[in-house]
Amino acid sequence: MSISTENPVRNGVDTATLFATIDAVKGNNEIAKFRFRASNKWVSGTHNQSTIHSFYGAMQEMTHTSAHVLDADHPAVLVGADNGPTPVEYVLHALAACLTAGIANIAAARNVNLTEVESTVEGNIDLMGILGIGSGVRNGYEQIKVSFKLKGDDPAKLRKVVEQSTARSAVYDIVTNGVPVAIEVEAG
Amino acid sequence: MSISTENPVRNGVDTATLFATIDAVKGNNEIAKFRFRASNKWVSGTHNQSTIHSFYGAMQEMTHTSAHVLDADHPAVLVGADNGPTPVEYVLHALAACLTAGIANIAAARNVNLTEVESTVEGNIDLMGILGIGSGVRNGYEQIKVSFKLKGDDPAKLRKVVEQSTARSAVYDIVTNGVPVAIEVEAG
Numbered sequence: 227m228s229i230s231t232e233n234p235v236r237n238g239v240d241t242a243t244l245f246a247t248i249d250a251v252k253g254n255n256e257i258a259k260f261r262f263r264a265s266n267k268w269v270s271g272t273h274n275q276s277t278i279h280s281f282y283g284a285m286q287e288m289t290h291t292s293a294h295v296l297d298a299d300h301p302a303v304l305v306g307a308d309n310g311p312t313p314v315e316y317v318l319h320a321l322a323a324c325l326t327a328g329i330a331n332i333a334a335a336r337n338v339n340l341t342e343v344e345s346t347v348e349g350n351i352d353l354m355g356i357l358g359i360g361s362g363v364r365n366g367y368e369q370i371k372v373s374f375k376l377k378g379d380d381p382a383k384l385r386k387v388v389e390q391s392t393a394r395s396a397v398y399d400i401v402t403n404g405v406p407v408a409i410e411v412e413a414g
Numbered sequence: 415m416s417i418s419t420e421n422p423v424r425n426g427v428d429t430a431t432l433f434a435t436i437d438a439v440k441g442n443n444e445i446a447k448f449r450f451r452a453s454n455k456w457v458s459g460t461h462n463q464s465t466i467h468s469f470y471g472a473m474q475e476m477t478h479t480s481a482h483v484l485d486a487d488h489p490a491v492l493v494g495a496d497n498g499p500t501p502v503e504y505v506l507h508a509l510a511a512c513l514t515a516g517i518a519n520i521a522a523a524r525n526v527n528l529t530e531v532e533s534t535v536e537g538n539i540d541l542m543g544i545l546g547i548g549s550g551v552r553n554g555y556e557q558i559k560v561s562f563k564l565k566g567d568d569p570a571k572l573r574k575v576v577e578q579s580t581a582r583s584a585v586y587d588i589v590t591n592g593v594p595v596a597i598e599v600e601a602g
Contacts, residue, residue, distance in 0.1 A: 237458070237459065238457075238458030238459035238461070239459045239460070239493070240459070240493055243493050244493045247492075247493055247545075248545050248547065251541065251542065251545055251547055252547055255542060255547075255548070258540055258541040258542045258545065258547070258548075259538070259539075259540055259541075260538075260539050260540075260541055261536055261537065261538050261539070262500065262502055262503045262506060262536070262537050262539065263503075263506065263534060263535065263536050263537075264503060264506035264507040264510055264534070264535045265532070265533070265534050265535075266507070266510035266511060266514055266532065266533045266534075266535070267531070267532050268514050268517070268518060268528070268530070268531035268532070269426075270425070270426030270518075271425065271426035271427045271428070271515075271518055271519075272427070272515035272518060272519065273426070273515075274510070274511055274514040274515065274518075274531075276506075276507040276510055276511065278499045278503045278506075278507065281489075281503075283491055283492075283541075284491050288489070288491060290489055290496055290499070291489075291490075291496045294498060294499045296484075296499070296504075296507050296511075298507070298508075298511035298512075298515070299515075300515060301469075301476070301478055301479075302479075303471055303472050303476060304435075304471075305427070305428055305431050305432045305435055305519075306515075308478055308479045310482060311466045311478070311482045311484070312450065313507075313508045313509070313511040313512035313515065313584065313585045314450055314508070314512070314584050314585060314588070315450045315451075315452055315466045315469075316484075316504050316505075316507055316508035316511065317504075317505065317508045317585060317588055318450060318451065318452040318464075318466075319452045319454070319464040319466065319484050319486070319501075319504055320486075320501045320502070320504035320505045320508065321501070321595070322452055322454035322462070322464055323454060323462050323464065323484075323486035323501040323504065324486075324501035324502070325597075326454055326456050326462040327459075327460035327461075327462060327486070327487075327488060327494075327501065328544075329456070330456060330458075330459055330460060330462075331459075331460065331493075340456070342456070343455070343456035343462070344453070344454065344455050344456070345453070345454045346451060346452070346453050346454075347451065347452045347453075347454070348449055348450070348451050349449065349450050349451075349593070350447070350448075350449050351447075351448050351449075351450065351584060352446055352447055352448075353439065353446040353447075353448055353471075354439065354443060354446045355582075355584070355587075356516075356582045356583070356584050357435075357436050357439055357446065357582075358582060359436065359439055359440055359443075359446070360443070360446075364587055364591070365582055365583060365584045365586070365587035366584045366585065366586075366587035366588035366591065366593060367584070367588055367593045368593070369593065369594050369595075369596065370593050370594070370595045370596070371595075371596045371597075371598070372595060372596070372597045372598070373598045373600070374597065374598065374599045374600065374601075375600045375601075376599065376600070376601045376602075377601075377602065380602075381601035381602030382601075384599070384601035384602065385599050385601050388597065388599045388601075392597055394543075394544045394545075394546060394553055395544070395553060396501065396502050396539060396543070396544050396553045396554045396555070397501045397502060397505060397554065398553070398554075398595060399543075399552055399553035399554035400502070400505055400554035400555055400589060401588060401589075401592065401593055401595060402592050402593065402594065402595050403552070403554065403592050404589065404590050404591050404592035405537075405554060405555045405556070405557065405558050405589055405590065406557050406558070406590070407509070407557075407558045407559075407560060407586060407589060407590050408557065408558070408559045408560070409513075409559075409560045409562065409576065409580055410559070410560070410561045410562065411562045411564065411572070411573050411576045412561070412562065412563045412564070413562075413563075413564045413565075413569035413570075413572035413573050413576075414564075414565065414568075414569030414572065
């Protein structure tokens with residue numbers, strides 16, 4: 227494909243490998259089946275810690291180059307010790323990160339140059355829900371707003387890239403459409 | 415309330431302050447309206463970085479005691495440089511963290527002692543969706559499984575605590591039921 231051989235790296239994206247990966251998946255759909263994992267350990271109060279290291283993908287067990295340790299906690303105003311971001315803030319980060327990675331990949335695949343991508347994600351939540359006070363108040367965010375600022379090529383092209391990234395974002399799909407969650411407990 | 419004065423700190427949870435917070439919110443519902451934020455900056459390729467610092471809550475602008483910086487990236491098998499967890503792994507961490515914080519709070523409020531809470535969260539995803547190959551394949555997780563292991567008081571009580579944490583978890587609600595997301599773009 228001429229796009230990839232003429233300009234294999236654009237926006238820091240190795241487009242040749244990206245297109246080769248898509249071709250490999252087309253040849254064998256099993257390659258695309260992934261299973262991601264996080265292992266969490268309670269520390270004290272609302273403070274707990276996840277380790278993210280292994281995952282299954284491309285038909286084999288794999289690991290990240292290093293294990294990532296993430297702390298979560300509540301701030302003092304929510305009766306925590308503020309040892310890390312809150313769980314709901316991690317969701318906002320995940321959404322921004324997924325859309326932004328998609329923007330970089332899609333722009334590169336379309337020969338669109340990016341020089342800057344910034345975003346702010348805000349989520350409104352009424353804690354009456356989780357505190358069990360307000361009937362009819364949901365536990366999670368009522369709404370989330372993502373504000374992107376992009377610089378690079380033609381603004382119209384940049385807008386189209388954001389649209390396509392939204393249409394193909396894993397976290398956008400999870401957050402807007404929901405996912406079935408099964409919970410198992412071993413106690414004692 | 416006798417629970418809080420007899421044993422104000424249980425499982426590392428300051429139950430006196432927890433009950434006082436609930437009473438304060440009952441007295442003025444505005445206190446419970448929070449807005450969380452993450453600011454993200456693209457670095458290169460699928461690597462980007464969020465900063466989590468300020469939030470609005472309890473009728474005022476507030477900040478975490480320090481700014482938290484989170485890197486996200488794709489691993490090499492997904493054409494990234496593996497500078498951090500993937501966005502979808504952050505979602506698994508957020509879910510584990512929210513349920514675990516709830517378990518600690520609810521156990522403390524019920525006078526249930528915890529000695530250990532561990533969990534593994536796994537999410538199955540078919541990347542045919544985000545690669546735009548498979549028609550009818552969703553972009554996000556098809557399903558998520560959370561496996562908890564708890565030690566402490568009576569196993570039946572521990573199971574009830576997990577049930578109540580699930581019923582009051584912000585991230586469980588977000589992930590299972592979805593949230594409306596609005597995206598704004600400023601380009602050029």
